[in-house]
Amino acid sequence: MNNQLHNTVTLTRDLGGVHRDLVKELRASGIATPELDARLLICHACAITHERFAASPERGVSEAEFERIRHGAARRSAREPVSRILGVREFWGLDFEICPQTLDPRPDTETLVSAALEIARKDGGSEPLSVLDLGTGSGCILVSLLHELGHATGVGTDMSIQALELARANALRHGVAGRAQFLCTSWHEGLNRTFDMVVANPPYIPEGDLAELEPEVALYDPRVALDGGGDGLGAYRKIMPALPALLAPGGSVLLEIGDGQANDVSAMFRDTVRDISFDEVRQWNDIAGRVRCVAAKRSPRP
Numbered sequence: 001m002n003n004q005l006h007n008t009v010t011l012t013r014d015l016g017g018v019h020r021d022l023v024k025e026l027r028a029s030g031i032a033t034p035e036l037d038a039r040l041l042i043c044h045a046c047a048i049t050h051e052r053f054a055a056s057p058e059r060g061v062s063e064a065e066f067e068r069i070r071h072g073a074a075r076r077s078a079r080e081p082v083s084r085i086l087g088v089r090e091f092w093g094l095d096f097e098i099c100p101q102t103l104d105p106r107p108d109t110e111t112l113v114s115a116a117l118e119i120a121r122k123d124g125g126s127e128p129l130s131v132l133d134l135g136t137g138s139g140c141i142l143v144s145l146l147h148e149l150g151h152a153t154g155v156g157t158d159m160s161i162q163a164l165e166l167a168r169a170n171a172l173r174h175g176v177a178g179r180a181q182f183l184c185t186s187w188h189e190g191l192n193r194t195f196d197m198v199v200a201n202p203p204y205i206p207e208g209d210l211a212e213l214e215p216e217v218a219l220y221d222p223r224v225a226l227d228g229g230g231d232g233l234g235a236y237r238k239i240m241p242a243l244p245a246l247l248a249p250g251g252s253v254l255l256e257i258g259d260g261q262a263n264d265v266s267a268m269f270r271d272t273v274r275d276i277s278f279d280e281v282r283q284w285n286d287i288a289g290r291v292r293c294v295a296a297k298r299s300p301r302p
């Protein structure tokens, strides 16, 4: 009798009911977006599209699917981001694999990609363009740029071998590996050439603010991808003095920045970069209206 009851319950488990239960569970764990996260975990575990999920709430959930949903639910309740559970994050319309050694790419960083494309299309048109991405992580910035700009080539650097392996896999996945190189080094060390464009989303969170981060960030993003030192500006101080040797005349440098860092980083172009001058320093806002990207264009002549 008990077995029969157990079987009946198993067979009548459906998408709609599982979703309702999971939403309650995630909400109780303090997850800010329980409906969306539950849907993402269920669609992934059942290998169905969001359209199928919405259209068939009565679809049965098999035992194996339910096990996978439970596994995802336990991880999400421990505040692991959905993208890390799925192992993939959408960025600039492309799917990027991520791993524990890579930052989970943020929508904010699309501001830098958008600014870089605007500059590349205005300055270069269809001319060959070389791009250097310092601290490439998953490769999301470089791969997105190469995917958009068929005439561009690029180099991505990082300290993490695992991140670089994944960046290469992401370049392969999106058909740009033939135009991308990845180098394990500290920022620009070992590079002895110039580029038409230098981009970077360096770690910029002030050390003292790290303890305040949401668990999704503090527990799952690598510290080396977040920690910008005492005032958050440590990486910029290392990158800026290298620009004369890295940036071709007429080339542009674009840097992602954190909240309230726009003035300090903009001033660094003037105060810490010797031997070259910049024609203009521009700022781009993210969708929340905060300055997220600072860019400077090197004068074509000394």
Ligand SMILES: C[S@@+](CC[C@H](N)C(=O)[O-])C[C@H]1O[C@@H](n2cnc3c(N)ncnc32)[C@H](O)[C@@H]1O
Pocket (backbone or CB within 6 Å): 102, 103, 104, 105, 106, 109, 134, 135, 136, 137, 138, 139, 140, 141, 157, 158, 159, 160, 163, 185, 186, 187, 201, 202, 203, 204, 224, 225, 226
């Ligand atoms: C904020 S994450 C950005 C990752 C990726 N570009 C993105 O936008 O998602 C900073 C990256 O810089 C890398 N990094 C930190 N210190 C570095 C160093 N000294 N040299 C090279 N890369 C470094 C980290 O490993 C991490 O991948």
